[in-house]
Amino acid sequence: MNSSNYPSRLLESAVKEFTRLPGIGKKTALRLVLYLLKQDKEVAFRFTDTIRLMREEIMYCQSCYNISDSSTCNICADTRRDKQLICVVESIRDVMAIESTQQYQGIYHVLGGVISPMDGIGPDDLTIVPLEEKLKDGLVTEVIFALSTTMEGDTTNFFLYKRFTKYNVPMTTIARGISIGDELEYTDEVTLGRSLINRLPFENTL
Amino acid sequence: MNSSNYPSRLLESAVKEFTRLPGIGKKTALRLVLYLLKQDKEVAFRFTDTIRLMREEIMYCQSCYNISDSSTCNICADTRRDKQLICVVESIRDVMAIESTQQYQGIYHVLGGVISPMDGIGPDDLTIVPLEEKLKDGLVTEVIFALSTTMEGDTTNFFLYKRFTKYNVPMTTIARGISIGDELEYTDEVTLGRSLINRLPFENTL
Numbered sequence: 001m002n003s004s005n006y007p008s009r010l011l012e013s014a015v016k017e018f019t020r021l022p023g024i025g026k027k028t029a030l031r032l033v034l035y036l037l038k039q040d041k042e043v044a045f046r047f048t049d050t051i052r053l054m055r056e057e058i059m060y061c062q063s064c065y066n067i068s069d070s071s072t073c074n075i076c077a078d079t080r081r082d083k084q085l086i087c088v089v090e091s092i093r094d095v096m097a098i099e100s101t102q103q104y105q106g107i108y109h110v111l112g113g114v115i116s117p118m119d120g121i122g123p124d125d126l127t128i129v130p131l132e133e134k135l136k137d138g139l140v141t142e143v144i145f146a147l148s149t150t151m152e153g154d155t156t157n158f159f160l161y162k163r164f165t166k167y168n169v170p171m172t173t174i175a176r177g178i179s180i181g182d183e184l185e186y187t188d189e190v191t192l193g194r195s196l197i198n199r200l201p202f203e204n205t206l
Numbered sequence: 207m208n209s210s211n212y213p214s215r216l217l218e219s220a221v222k223e224f225t226r227l228p229g230i231g232k233k234t235a236l237r238l239v240l241y242l243l244k245q246d247k248e249v250a251f252r253f254t255d256t257i258r259l260m261r262e263e264i265m266y267c268q269s270c271y272n273i274s275d276s277s278t279c280n281i282c283a284d285t286r287r288d289k290q291l292i293c294v295v296e297s298i299r300d301v302m303a304i305e306s307t308q309q310y311q312g313i314y315h316v317l318g319g320v321i322s323p324m325d326g327i328g329p330d331d332l333t334i335v336p337l338e339e340k341l342k343d344g345l346v347t348e349v350i351f352a353l354s355t356t357m358e359g360d361t362t363n364f365f366l367y368k369r370f371t372k373y374n375v376p377m378t379t380i381a382r383g384i385s386i387g388d389e390l391e392y393t394d395e396v397t398l399g400r401s402l403i404n405r406l407p408f409e410n411t412l
Contacts, residue, residue, distance in 0.1 A: 005302045005305045005306050006302070007272050007273050007274055007279055007280060007281070007298060007301065007302070008264060008265075008273045008274055008275045009275055010259065010260040010263055010264050010275055011260060011264060011273055013256050013259075013260065014256055014257050014260035016256075017252065017253045017256045017257060018257075020249075020253070021238050021241060021242075021253075022237060022238070022241050023234070023237070024238075028229070030299065030302075031228060031229070032227050032228070032230075033257070033260070034297070034298065034299065035227060035228050036227075036257065036260075036261060037260075037261065037264065037273070041261055041262070043226075044257070044258070044261040045258060045261065046223065047223045047226070047227075047257070048254040048255070048257050048258040048261075049254070049258075050219050050220055050222075050223045051220050051223060051224075051239070051242065051250070051253070051254050052250070052251060052254040052255075053216065053219075054216040054217060054219065054220040054239070054242075054243075055242060055243065055247055055250040055251065055254075056247070057216055058214060058216050058217060058243065059214075066213050067213045067214050067217055067243070068213055068214055069214045069215055069216055073213055074213060075213070091240070092213060092240065093236065093240065095213065096211045096212070096213070099211045100211050
C-alpha cells in the first residue's frame with residue numbers, strides 16, 4: 001500500500017505511530033485507527049489519556065524494581081511476605097506469572113532484563129548492584145533464580161551465582177523439566193536429559 | 207490472569223484500554239503497554255498525542271464522506287478526476303484499496319457501512335440520501351457499486367439499485383469471478399457458477 005494512498009496526513013501519522021508497537025503491521029494499525037475514529041471522541045480520548053497518564057505517573061518500587069503506583073510496591077509492602085526470600089526475575093511479566101501460581105510467599109527482585117552482549121545489555125544495565133546490597137547483611141535466607149532458560153538467561157544466572165558466592169547465601173534455580181501435560185516423545189533431548197539428572201524421590205511429587 | 211495480579215492500577219487501566227481495540231487480547235495489550243513503558247516518555251507521548259490529534263482534527267469530505275484533512279478530500283479536489291463517474295464503497299479502506307490499483311479515475315461515495323439489521327444498521331445510518339442527491343440532476347454517467355460480496359453487501363446493493371432506478375443512471379457492479387492466480391478446483395461453486403454466467407469475449411481479457 002503506497003503511503004500516498006492515505007487520504008489524510010493525520011490518519012497516516014496515527015497509523016505510523018501504531019506500527020511502531022511490536023507485532024503491529026500496517027494493516028492492523030489502520031484497522032485500529034479506523035476503529036478509534038468510529039468511536040465517540042470521549043472514548044478515543046480516554047484511550048490516549050489513560051496511556052499518557054500511565055506513562056507519566058507510573059513508578060518503580062524502590063526496593064524490588066517492580067512496577068508500582070507508589071515508591072514501595074504492594075508485594076514489598078505486604079507484611080505477610082517473607083522478606084528474607086528473594087526471587088530474581090527478568091521482568092514484571094514474570095512477577096505476574098509467578099504471582100498467578102499463588103505458590104510463592106517471598107519477595108521479588110526485577111533485574112530489568114538479562115545480560116545480552118548482542119543487544120548491548122551488560123551487567124551495569126541491570127539492577128544487579130541493589131540486589132547485591134540486599135545480600136550483604138546476611139539476613140537473606142535464599143535467593144531463587146527464575147530466569148529464562150535461554151542462553152542469555154543461563155549466562156546471567158551463572159554470572160550472578162559467581163558474583164554472589166562470597167555472601168554465603170543459598171542460591172537455587174526453579175526446576176526445569178517436562179511440562180505438566182507434555183508427552184515424553186515430543187520433549188526435546190536437553191529438557192528430557194535434565195529431567196532425568198534432576199529426578200526426585202517419588203514421594204516428593206505426591 | 208487474575209486482575210489483582212497487576213502490580214499497578216495505572217498499568218491495569220492502560221492494559222484495559224488496549225484490550226478494547228479489535229483483535230487485541232490481554233496478553234498482547236500487556237506487551238504493548240510494557241513496550242510503551244520502556245520507551246522514553248517523549249516517544250510514548252508522541253504516540254498518544256498523535257492519535258488524540260487525529261481523532262480531534264480529522265474531517266470527512268463534505269462531498270464523498272472520505273476521511274480528509276479538509277472539507278474536500280484530495281480525490282474530489284483533483285480536477286483530473288471524472289466527477290460524473292461515482293464508485294460506491296462501504297468504507298475508506300475500500301477507497302484506499304481501489305486507489306492502490308491505479309485503475310480508477312472517477313470519484314467515490316463512502317456509504318459508511320452496509321445495511322445490516324443484525325447489527326442495527328438501517329438505510330438511515332448510511333450516506334444514502336446525499337448519494338441520491340448527486341443522481342437527481344442527471345449529470346452522473348455511471349454509478350459503480352463496489353460493495354462486499356456478503357449477504358449484507360448484496361442486500362445493500364439491491365436496495366440502492368431499486369431506489370435509484372428512477373433516475374435512469376447506468377448502474378454497474380464490479381466483476382465477481384475467479385481471483386487471478388486461483389485454481390479452479392479450489393474455487394467455491396457459487397463463484398465458479400457466476401464466473402461462467404458472466405463470461406466475457408476472450409478479446410476483452412487480452
